[in-house]
Amino acid sequence: PIIKELFGLSDLEEAVREAFGLKRVVIVPGDSDTSEHIKVELGRAGSRVLGNSLSSGDVVAVMGGSTMARMASHFTTSNQMKDNWFVPARGGLGESVDYQANTIASELAKRAGARYRMLHVPDHLSEEAYQTIMQEPNVREVVDMIRGARIVVHGIGDAATMARRRKLKEETMEELVKDGALAEAFGYYFDRDGKVVHRMATVGLRLEDIEAAGLVIGIAGGSSKGEAIASVMRFGHDDVLVTDEAAAIEALKHI
Numbered sequence: 001p002i003i004k005e006l007f008g009l010s011d012l013e014e015a016v017r018e019a020f021g022l023k024r025v026v027i028v029p030g031d032s033d034t035s036e037h038i039k040v041e042l043g044r045a046g047s048r049v050l051g052n053s054l055s056s057g058d059v060v061a062v063m064g065g066s067t068m069a070r071m072a073s074h075f076t077t078s079n080q081m082k083d084n085w086f087v088p089a090r091g092g093l094g095e096s097v098d099y100q101a102n103t104i105a106s107e108l109a110k111r112a113g114a115r116y117r118m119l120h121v122p123d124h125l126s127e128e129a130y131q132t133i134m135q136e137p138n139v140r141e142v143v144d145m146i147r148g149a150r151i152v153v154h155g156i157g158d159a160a161t162m163a164r165r166r167k168l169k170e171e172t173m174e175e176l177v178k179d180g181a182l183a184e185a186f187g188y189y190f191d192r193d194g195k196v197v198h199r200m201a202t203v204g205l206r207l208e209d210i211e212a213a214g215l216v217i218g219i220a221g222g223s224s225k226g227e228a229i230a231s232v233m234r235f236g237h238d239d240v241l242v243t244d245e246a247a248a249i250e251a252l253k254h255i
């Protein structure tokens, strides 16, 4: 009922901003679940927020996913950003090539005239393999850069959808359900209170790096993601949320 009384997207932006204690909320009209055009608009809005936030010398750590891919392909800047770096936030998480963080970091860097580093780490590392890989000077160097990124940009997914997309084992899926996982972001799964209930083993950004980052931007839309967005916002380390109208309305039902 309270939602229906709102009119205009700026009211909705303000309601979401306030509900989740964010610095800024940007909402595009429509529902990206049912329209590719809206998803592109969401990506475009995200790329504008990122472009306007960049300062000289910034390191930007980006995640993967289809929303991030649309953000990257619409990224434009008026000035060349030769001393900016784009890096993937985390190693392999089981995404297809187009949606991998490496691909998105390199695309953004090319479009910005900036520099990038890749992180070539296989998916699903054992503890032993993780320790070995972290001793590689090249990996170590990129990981240090990622962990010190001033800006982090990420998508948000529904937990079950992401668990399937990343082909988690049946028993892990069952555990996720048991633990009440609703959302997935940066390889971490969150319950309705925004508490981490599971994480995927890979190198790169840790939760403490997200907490320490100067600017964390979440980009996600579609009514099916409303509850997931609410749970990641409750985790509480995003500064800016870029979303669509349908997801925003849904998210407000879960405050």
Ligand code: BG6
Pocket (backbone or CB within 6 Å): 063, 064, 065, 066, 067, 068, 153, 154, 155, 156, 157, 158, 162, 184, 185, 186, 187, 188
């Ligand atoms: C990625 C995040 O950026 O986006 C994931 O790292 C998230 O954690 C995913 O689940 C969502 O993907 P998509 O394709 O729905 O934008």
